Amino acid sequence: MPETIIIHLTINGTGRSFRTPPGRRLLDLIRDDAGQTGTKEGCGAGECGACTVLLDGLPIPSCLVLAASCEGHEITTVEGLVHDGSPHAVQEAMVETGGVQCGFCTPGVIMTSVALLENSIDDREEQGRRLAGNLCRCTGYEKIFHALEVAGTTDD
Numbered sequence: 001m002p003e004t005i006i007i008h009l010t011i012n013g014t015g016r017s018f019r020t021p022p023g024r025r026l027l028d029l030i031r032d033d034a035g036q037t038g039t040k041e042g043c044g045a046g047e048c049g050a051c052t053v054l055l056d057g058l059p060i061p062s063c064l065v066l067a068a069s070c071e072g073h074e075i076t077t078v079e080g081l082v083h084d085g086s087p088h089a090v091q092e093a094m095v096e097t098g099g100v101q102c103g104f105c106t107p108g109v110i111m112t113s114v115a116l117l118e119n120s121i122d123d124r125e126e127q128g129r130r131l132a133g134n135l136c137r138c139t140g141y142e143k144i145f146h147a148l149e150v151a152g153t154t155d156d
């Protein structure tokens with residue numbers, strides 16, 4: 001196995017190449033190589049969802065995914081939700097409703113929430129199932145569900 005390989009990814013709309021060891025986690029590449037430190041590491045074991053990013057629009061735990069397996073694909077992190085200096089409707093709604101408290105889970109919760117809205121998943125039970133992989137110790141989730149409601153009425 002080679003010591004390093006070159007991986008091509010689109011991160012937040014920009015095509016980039018990285019020389020990296022073949023076993024590097026996507027999370028490490030995103031944070032340390034691409035400098036997108038909005039994505040957090042919690043458990044590092046696929047349990048907490050703090051590291052959630054979108055892979056071709058679908059939420060994944062980036063701590064469990066090898067960067068090399070994403071060759072040629074599109075990654076969106078929480079930084080990529082801001083357009084022309086304006087936050088995404090989900091980001092605004094999370095602040096407005098108090099869905100952000102300590103904030104550690106927030107980038108991951110926001111990425112899963114964006115995917116819910118973009119796939120028109122507005123059933124509360126289904127939203128709950130999809131958010132079950134994003135652990136939040138602070139909000140009791142009600143404020144996050146409220147944020148989804150608010151964002152769903154303002155999403156562009």
Ligand code: FES
Nearest residue numbers: 042043044049063
């Ligand atoms: S850091 Fe990836 S799931 Fe917890």
Ligand code: FES
Nearest residue numbers: 102105136137138
């Ligand atoms: S806001 Fe603190 S863990 Fe979710």
